[in-house]
Amino acid sequence: MTRTLQVDPVAPLGEALGEAADVLCRGGLVAFPTETVYGLGADAQSPGAVRAVFEAKGRPATNPVIVHVADHRDVARLTSRWPDVAERIARTFWPGPVTLVAPRSDLVPDIVTAGGETVALRMPAHPVALALIRAAGRPIAAPSANRSTRISPTTAAHVLSQLAGRIDLVLDGGACAAGIESTVIDTTTDPPAILRPGPVSAEELWDEAGVRAVAGLSAQGMPPRSPGAMARHYAPNARTVVTETSEARVHDEAAQGRSVAWLRFAREAAAPPGALSLTMPDDANAYAAVLYARLHQAEAAAVEVIVISRPPSGPHWTAVLDRLLRASRA
Ligand code: AMP
């Protein structure tokens, strides 16, 4: 049985947090809201609790998880070295949607790092997440609260649709603001490398922290630098197509008798009758905030095909395009 407890997303107080912290301290699993997506939390220093996260998600053991902290002091305990560039990014963007990869300390269990010598750390900018970590009094390992390779959750209902019965508790603090996963930056290399694009762009890293980071995605044939950067990820069950000629594609699929959802921009032609029309915002951040909710909606409608109008290219759209291309990879 998975219990759900409501929490005030702005001023989370009292019993629900205490209960959730107890579950974590006993080695249980709690899903909680962050500003990016819902996380599935466990005591980061308990190998058994973290193993239960991998089992609940069906996540391969080769994919390390992010450790969430509420205090800069935890960083020193969890890392053996904290590069200057990591400190500069953390001071600028934490709490916030940036994950920093640095050499780990002995306090971090192998299962958290998938056996690697680095650990990924983040301080989330969500009152519920911060209050929960503080109430538990320990760092919390938390990947996204979805089954492995499926769509990430941005509401408590999304979490339950994939993990009901597999986890102890969901803290329902409403919808997540950013809507896509954090930017992951490897600070062990010079220059630092963006392993996963996210809400904080390379331009913002430069403008706000004076840090020049390069795209760290693997060259073809090389193992991915970030083990989680598997090609197909964040994927709906329906066949998903991202295209510039979406209107024609939607008509084509409908003409062949398939049920279709169309993630379209308001400026485009109306969807044909029978197609599920989901209008997307023109602003990249607003688009990211609703993307997974729209994909969950299409999945709940059990359509066979999801056609997505390709957003413009350009730096603001890097993270959204990354998620769309992974969702559409067969
Ligand atoms: P998730 O929390 O499910 O959004 O996934 C966490 C992401 O962070 C995955 O892409 C992981 O591969 C990445 N990650 C976690 N730990 C590390 C690490 N030590 N080194 C590189 N990438 C990591």
Ligand code: MG
């Ligand atoms: Mg994930």
